[in-house]
Amino acid sequence: MATIAPQSVRSTVDPTGKRDNTFKVRKRKSNRTVGDWFILLAAIIVGLLIVVPFYLIIINSFKTAGDYATGGALQWPAQISFDGITKFWNRVNFPEKLWNSILISTVVAFLAMIVSVLNAYAIGIGRVKGRTWIVVLFLLANVLPQEALLYPLYFMFKSIGLYDNVWSVIIIFTVIQSAFGTYLLSSVYGTFPKEILEAASLDGASRWTILWRVIVPISRPTLSVLLIFFFIWTWNEFLIPLTFLVSNSNQTVPIAIASLQGDRLMDVTTTSASALLGLIPTLIFFLIFQRTLTRGITAGAVK
Template identity: 60%
Template structure:
């Protein structure tokens, strides 16, 4: 009974925090199915009289949302997989290979994480122009793969730096090559951490706006976040369509997060135990 009483304030605080996190999404969802007249009459907090789906369909057709959704999924999914794979390779060399200057290399990756994206706009724009990749989805995939892999390398290097070297040495005595040690021993052990990185990389890339706005100027190549920003800047949406756009913009990332929530929780829990 005493333990239950002690946990009650924590549970209540978590419920309040969850309410504050969910409430904005609920308000957006409610206003997305209101008519402009209902919104003007009752404001953002009033319940709708019925389901008004014209805002959702108008936004879908106006921005060609299906194509934007496909672009965002392709870019975010590719970045998540490629950045996680690159992080494993570089972290293996730094954490287990113990390359020279390991501290300075890690400091370089930390610096890459704290650089503002505004400082990268012109170099990335210039290099993509020179390479003939400007206004292609591949250019955005390459840029974000490198940026996300910087964080992944830093995180995995700290994990692999504590990897038992006896296991690696025993595998090498048994005749395992460097690649076999990596794929058959290190990667399976690091799978929970890799699952966390995959989820984070996908969500982070999905929410990116500045670099895709600069790099993807064609309508057929734009992502969901860029389409939302461009349409907002043109002032072509009323309040109902604005909420519908916000709902369609965040819903795919939310669904992805919920689908892989167990992977994220398990990876964090395993990392905490280690």
Template identity: 65%
Template sequence: MSTLTLGRTRAARRDPDRYKQGAARWVVLVLVAFTAALVLVPFAVMLMNAFKSPADYSGNGPLSWPESFQLDGLRTYWQQVRFEGKLLNSIVISGAVAVLGVVLSLLNAYALGIGRVRGRLWIVAAFLLANMIPQEALVYPLYAMAKATGLYNSRLSVIIIFTVIQSAFGTYLLASVLGTFPKALLEAAALDGAGRWTTLWRVVVPTVRPTLSVLLIFFFIWTWNEFFIPLVMLVDNSTQTVPLALASLQGDRLMDATTTNAGALISLLPTVVFFLIFQRTLTRGVTVGAVK
């Protein structure tokens, strides 16, 4: 049998496998598209109801198309909760926590992963356990400390609390990454006369920058969505965040559905914009981490 004939025979044998793989990919694609459509259904309902009038919502229900697009719900929500102040508070708190949490995580992980502190495994395990503690178990001690230090009902108290909470996860993650850091780079930096701080900022940080970027994005979004601790620590209207603004619309026996949907839409937009801006950074960081 000639080489050409043998090659054709092998290709014919592989064709059924390729056909099966192609069919499987289409099935997976259809399932992913269907799942994405299901995820988007609540957002579509929220979008429709945000532009309805209360009479339209009461008469036609939440699943009907708006008879006319109304902006009364958006205006009522913006004015009623003073949304610009809540938005500024959320940006300041989330941004500060993201930056400070990443810096604190980096310093802790540098000492644990590269500095090889004694009892490193036990310390990393302690950080892992700290991530599992529910916020309900922390809220009373945090409340008592904030009262004792005069930080209660201030943005600084929430920034300090969530910086520590987020850095516990960041330390656990970065300590694992830096534990496998190439020793050749550290030895080369030492031969060039670099100290610990120079090695950290000139060698370690550029290498793990994608991971730091992912942590920064996650810390910002996680802090933005926090509700329970800010609800306890921030009681004044001038210090509250966006999630608390939504909660203020819920009455004991009455809820304005159109205003609530409009508020949910406005509150969702900043996080969507933030994610779209840093989407490439997040994708690049996850990809680089996977390749490493």
């Protein structure tokens, strides 16, 4: 099973390879062959193919439907128009959806982190009995298809009156995300230097104090990666918010956008604008957290 060492979580990705290669790199830089240029060209073409859909969405979101009808999808807008965007913005009351998504994702990220830290403290540092099975249990919770929990959860939250309430989604994702967090943090805490813990307990610190004053601050880099991941994963969730947040005013951004597809009032540029508004928030996170994210994505897979 892939386990994650804390060092790998902290180390940054350096795409140029190992540092001590710089000399060789310089030596080679001059002998680029024709083949090398072809491979570069191929890599750039792949990049363009991946980016073209974004480009098309961006240019067409700023067209009027008439402009689209005459000029088609590929032409630069004849005139920058915010029609599509404003139409969609007002139709779904976009700020409200944005707020729902931010609220749900933020609360989930923090709650799930707290639960993960508590679990991982017991498993990784406390080495409680049967910890392997406990970790497997948490991992299972993360691997399960949400459909297998969907109807009973729907029934449960309906009977306690939390159906169609953002808190239902918050509670569910706190558990699902913390299951992954427990798995990851337990292995990180499993390698936590014992000397530090012993020194702290010699100073008379209680276990509770050690956790919040020693362990959490030291593992902050890992925790911040987790926090960002929990936020984005929750933001991107679909099935459970779709099922639980039925009324318009509770919906999250992806649900609001998806549920209007195929609507009669959605003309071609409004649909494009809906996709644009859906991708802008995640694009912003990506730009802000790019470094942390690349660290985290790779940390998850590195042994």
